[in-house]
Amino acid sequence: xxxxxxxxxxxAEFGMSYPMLGWLGxxxxxxxxxxxxxxxxxxxxxxxxxxxxxxxxxxxLTAAAGVCWGASVLLFFDxxxxxxxxxxxxxxxxxxxxxxxxLSALPAAYLxxxxxxxxxxxxxxxxxxxxxxxxxxxxxxxxxxxxxxxVRAMSATLEESLRLRFERMEI
Numbered sequence: 001x002x003x004x005x006x007x008x009x010x011x012a013e014f015g016m017s018y019p020m021l022g023w024l025g026x027x028x029x030x031x032x033x034x035x036x037x038x039x040x041x042x043x044x045x046x047x048x049x050x051x052x053x054x055x056x057x058x059x060x061l062t063a064a065a066g067v068c069w070g071a072s073v074l075l076f077f078d079x080x081x082x083x084x085x086x087x088x089x090x091x092x093x094x095x096x097x098x099x100x101x102x103l104s105a106l107p108a109a110y111l112x113x114x115x116x117x118x119x120x121x122x123x124x125x126x127x128x129x130x131x132x133x134x135x136x137x138x139x140x141x142x143x144x145x146x147x148x149x150x151v152r153a154m155s156a157t158l159e160e161s162l163r164l165r166f167e168r169m170e171i
Contacts, residue, residue, distance in 0.1 A: 019075055027068045034061045055106060062109040066116030069095060073120040079133050089136060092121045093143065100147055104154035111148065118144055 041054050069092075077088040096114055103110035118140055125137035 023068065023072055023075060027065075027072075030061065030064045030068055034065065037061055055108070058106055059109045059112050062103065063112035063116050066113035069117040070120035073117075073124055077124060079125050079128050079136075080130070085133070085136070088121060088124070089140075092118060092140070096143070096147060100151055100154070104151050105158055107151045107155040110151045114144060114147055114151075 037057055041057075044050070044054075046054055073088060073092070078084045079088065096118060099110055099113055103113065122137045122140045125133040125140070128134075
C-alpha cells in the first residue's frame with residue numbers, strides 16, 4: 001500500500017506520466033551504456049590504432065544523450081509558462097556549458113551533443129512567436145556560436161599542451 005501511495009503522490013506532484021517515464025528510462029539506458037562503454041575503454045587500454053573506433057563510439061553515445069535532452073525540451077517544456085521558461089533555459093545553458101569542459105578533449109562529441117540538445121530549445125522558443133521568446137531563441141543561436149568557438153579553442157590548447165609535453169619528454 002505504501003508503494004502505491006508513494007507512486008501516486010510522485011505522479012501527481014512531479015507530473016510523472018508515461019512519456020516522462022519513457023524519457024527517464026531512455027535517459028538512464030543511454031547513461032548506463034555510456035558508463036559501460038567507458039569501463040570497457042578503460043579496461044581495454046586501447047592502442048592508437050583503436051582510438052578512432054573508441055572516439056566514434058563516444059561521439060555516438062554523447063549524441064544520444066543530447067538527443068534525450070533535446071527530446072525532453074520538445075516533450076515537457078512550455079515556454080509560455082514563466083517557470084518552465086526559466087527551467088528550460090537554465091538547464092540547457094548549464095548542461096551545455098558544463099559539457100564544454102568535460103568534452104573539450106573530444107570536440108566532435110561535444111558538437112554532437114550541443115547540436116542535438118540546443119536546437120530543440122531554439123525551436124520551442126521560436127514557434128511561440130512571442131517577442132521575448134524570439135529574443136531567447138536568438139540568444140541561444142549566439143550561445144551555440146560562442147560554445148563552438150570555445151570548444152575549438154580549448155581543444156587546440158589541449159593539443160598544443162600535449163604536443164609540447166611530448167617534445168619535452170623527448171628532450
